[in-house]
Amino acid sequence: MDYMSSGMRYIPSDKEWDNDVQFLPAADSNKLEKKRRPGKFGAVIAxxxxxxxxxxxxxxxVWHFHFRKDMRVKRMYSGSMRITNRAFDDVYENSTSPEFKALAKQVxxxxxxxxxxxxxLSKYYRDSTIQAFSEGSVIAxxxxxxxVPVGQEAAVDNAMSSVETLVKKQRALQNSGDGLTLDDVVTSALDDRMSSPSFRKHTKANLIGHIxxxxxxxxxxxxxxxxxxxLRADPGHVLKLDFGTFDLESSCKSDFVKIYDSLVPIESLLMVELCGKHLPNNRLGFLSSGNVMLVTMATHNSSFPGFRAAVQLHFSQFPKLLPSQNDVRLVPAGKGVKLTFTKFLLAEPGNENMDCNKDYVMVNGKKLCGDKLDKSQQTETSNTNSMTVVFSSDKSRVDRGFSxxxxxxxxQNPCPQKFQCRNSNCIKSELRCDGWNDCGDxxxxxxxxCRADSISCKNGLCKPMFWKCDGIDDCGDNTDELNCGCKSAEVTCKNGKCVSEKMRCDGSDDCGDGSDEVNCARDLTYKCKNNKCISKVNPECDGVKDCExxxxxxxxxxxxxxxxxSRIVGGQDAEVGEFPWQISLHVKKHSHVCGASLISPDWLxxxxxxxxxxxSLKLSQAGAWEIYLxxxxxxxxxxPAEKRNLKQIIPHPNYNSFTFxxxxxxxQLDSPVSYTDYIRPICLPSPQHDFPVGEGVTITGWGATREGGSAATVLQKASVxxxxxxxxxNLMGGQLTSRMxxxxxLSGGVDACQGDSxxxxxxxxxxxxxxxxxxxxxxGCARRNKPGIYTRVTKFRAWIKEKTGV
Incomplete structure (x- = not known):
């Protein structure tokens, strides 16, 4: 967008055309003339x-308006269900056996x-086929x-997601007899390619097989x-898959390997999707929850070396359907027991409602399940030196467990020199009434x-003073947004400044941040390339043609x-390709030092x-760096990463190394990159682009994961x-400028850190x-009341365009 361009354009006059330019004559004009009008025969043909x-x-x-509505597409769904009133027999493993066929017919x-x-579903259903059976009691x-008629696919998908409910209703009406009793129904839409036949492999104990x-x-x-x-294992075992070599196309949209905790490709039971190259020193290993596993490989129009993986058995890590009970009595008499969960992974399909009717841990009669616990559930205590902990796992799939x-x-004093929360957690006394939910409840x-430096909300809560007058209702009753320092005849700017109401929408930036001229009937908030202004906030790249x-x-x-x-503290692993503009800057003969953002094929x-x-490090010299995109x-x-060297480095001429x-x-890269699924630029905002206070944004990087800690291996992301x-x-001691x-x-725990700069x-x-x-x-990093400071890109938009043309 050339919104910085201005001035008159040069338009040549007629006299300035090159007089030497000649137009080529047409061919013989006689040959181009029509010889005669068509005769009667020609008229008939016409x-x-x-x-x-x-x-x-x-x-x-007629086809479009009548027959097209009858066009249909084949829609395939894969699924599994547990037959609770049947016991698995080895003959069910053979799809040609009479027993397999009989049970398949019933299902x-x-x-x-x-x-x-x-x-x-009844209108569009055609047929079903049984792919396999496995243990537990019997899983089909x-x-x-x-x-499905064209346009009805989403409706059928939605109906299929409710099959579990239909099964429960049928089970409630079902009379006792020879009918099948079904449970644990899981379904998902199926890629047509996935309906192809499978290789079957049953791995035995003490043997290592390969695929x-x-x-x-x-x-x-x-x-x-x-x-x-x-892949199958003997009952009571799980399968372990270890890849020795793995080298596929870099994009999973082309070639991939998918591994399922199932015998058919059910997406909710997908363990992992793999592509690209994985080195032998970083081996890939996967463990099934039961005694079955499905490995699929899809290829498109490219060829790569491929993979080889070892398959072997391990004893099941969890007993199935046998509750394990421990009575903790290892603390002295007269003391209580405090149990704190450090890991908790007890989730499986069918347990999403957290009713804990499948796998769970029960502490003092309280059931816990799922894959995360909130602060109020992380700690359990007893008033005696005894605590009963029960772990139960049903016959179906399992997760990784807990510690x-x-x-x-x-x-009498379970939290010495600390505050005891109602949920028995202990927190530092200074965290009491500081506006943050440290207990979890x-x-x-x-x-x-409330303290003198806090906001006293009308609802009895205390909130940190830095949330006052920021345009967000942090109290929950809007107390923190009342009496914000501006008089009734004044407007509160986004930067906290007060200006007269008369100055609002007068065409002049009286606030200094333009906020008194936003949302006006005559807003002129964006300059088009033709130097005309339009009345719309952030119109660039929104898919709407706003400029003429x-x-x-x-x-x-x-x-x-x-x-x-700077680094990412309190974040989580980013997905592959989630931030394709993220760049890793390496100093040659060293490792990652800083981050950067891709804004064009050759500029960062x-x-x-x-x-x-x-x-001795000449970091201002282009030759000192290696760039990884x-x-x-x-x-x-x-x-799929690509490496480049640099052609030049242009620091801002007014950079102040003391104040930042x-x-x-x-x-500038030494050669442009081609865009891929993993390498793409981020959009640059216009100088007028508004990033409002309170807006959620994301920071990314490979910096340290705690203050003074080591750098991250996997790209981290965090929301702030x-x-x-x-x-x-005020929090930063008056060190901010308008370019920051x-x-x-501000409660701490999430921030950038060393290596994220x-x-x-x-x-x-x-x-x-x-x-x-x-x-x-x-x-520091992730300290309470110490936010991260960022360079405001909108202030440098004209400079970026001047130097890069972007």
Missing amino acids: VVVLAVVIALVIGVL ISQLKTIYSKSPQ YYLSEFS QSPGFPNKPYPRNTLIKWQ AEYEAIDV MSDEQECT DNSDEENCDCGKRAGKA VTAAHCVQDEA GLHRQNQLGS DNDIALM RIINQTVCN FCAGV GGPLTSPSGSRAFLAGVVSWGD
Whole structure:
């Protein structure tokens, strides 16, 4: 977008055309003339042709408006269900045995009855096939086919998601007899390719089997094919799959290996999807929850070496259907027991409602399940030196389990020199009534007398003063947004400044941040390429033509995801390709030092402090750096990541190394990159782009995961929110300039840190993402009331365009 361009355009006059330019003459004009009018025969031909054209048009219209509504598509669904009133027999493993066929016939009949209970399914159901049976009591794996009218696919998908409910209703009405009793129904839509036959392999104890891509290792795997391996283990065992070699196409949209905790491809039971290259020193290993596993391999139009994996048995890590009970009595008499969960992974399909009717841990009669616990559930205590802990796992799938620590506590004073929460958690006394829910059940924020430096909400809560007048109702009753310092005849600017109401919407930026001129009937908030202004906030790249010259929608191939001194503390692993503009800057002969953002095929934005010389390291020189694009793990620098060197570095000329003001720099690659699923630019905001206070934004990087800690191996992401400028400036001792802004979680625990400097602060806008800030500086990492400070990119938009043309 050329919104910085201005001035008159040069338009040549007629006299300035090159007089030497000549136009070529046409061929012989006589040859181009029509010799005669068509005769009668020609007229007949014309009439016939016209009649045929009219007939074709009528036919197309009739087909479009009548027959097209009857067009149907084949829709396949895979699923599994547990037959609770049958016991598994080895003959069920043989699909040609009479016993297999008889049970399969019963299951297909039952499926037809289930689908008949749904009007949406009964109309389109065609047939089902049974793919396999496995232990527990008996699990049936099936494919169901539907013939669905075009446009009704989503409705059928939704109806299939309710099959479990239909089964429960049928079970409630079912009379005792020879019918099948069904439970644990799981379904998902199926890619048509996945309906192909499978190789079957039963692994025995003390033997190591292997599966590999076709042709491995002598030739690359074939194009446009699908292969499936159904793996089984003996009862009471689980399967372990170890990849020795793995080298596929870098994009999972082309070639992939998927591993399922099942014998048919059910997406809710997908364990992992793999593509790209994985080095032998970083071996891939996967463990099934039961005694079955499905491995699928799909290829498109490319060929790579492929993979080889070892398959072996392990004893099941959990007993099935046998509750395990432990009575903790290892603490002295007169003491109590405190149990704290350090890991908790007890989730499986069918247990999403957290009713804990499948796998669970029960402590003092209280059931816990799922894959996460809130603060109020992490700790359990008893008033005696005895605590009963029961772990129960049913016959179906299992998760990885849990771990917990226990300790002796003084029953009369279980939290010495600390505050005891209602849920028995112990927190530091200074965290009481500080506005943050440290207990997890809000008990530390009730019955409070607020401190002088806190907001006293009318509902009795206390909130930190830095949330006052930031435009967000943090109290819950809007107390923190009342009496914000401006008089009744004044307007409160976003930066905290007060201006007269008369100055609102007068066409002049009286606030200094433009907020008094936003949302006006005559807002002129965006300058188009033709120098005309439009009355709309953030119109660029929103898919709507707002400028007459369409300049607000130019250069919009950015900010799209394919398919989460500074660091990321309190974050989580990003998905592969989730932030394709994220760059890793390596100093040659060293490792990752800073982050950056891709803004075009050959230009990056980073922080100026990253490219300042340090002792013998000439970081201001292009030759000192290696650039990695499309990187996800720091220990996997190969495909799909790409490596580049630098052509030049341009730090901002007004960068101040003492105050970190103007902390921004540009880097030009020595050769452009081609965009892929893993390498794409982020959108640059216009100078007028508004990133409002309170907006949720994302920080990413490979920096340290705690203050003074080591760098992350996998790209980290964390969500923070933009903080009021005046409030943040007070928190940071008045060190902010207008070219900086704050973002963070002021309760602490989430922040950027060493190694994240120069990386992006990403702001979502519709389906795109904009570069709101560059990681710059902070007071430590993830400290309470100490947010991260970021370079405000909108202030440097003209400079970026001047230097890069972007």
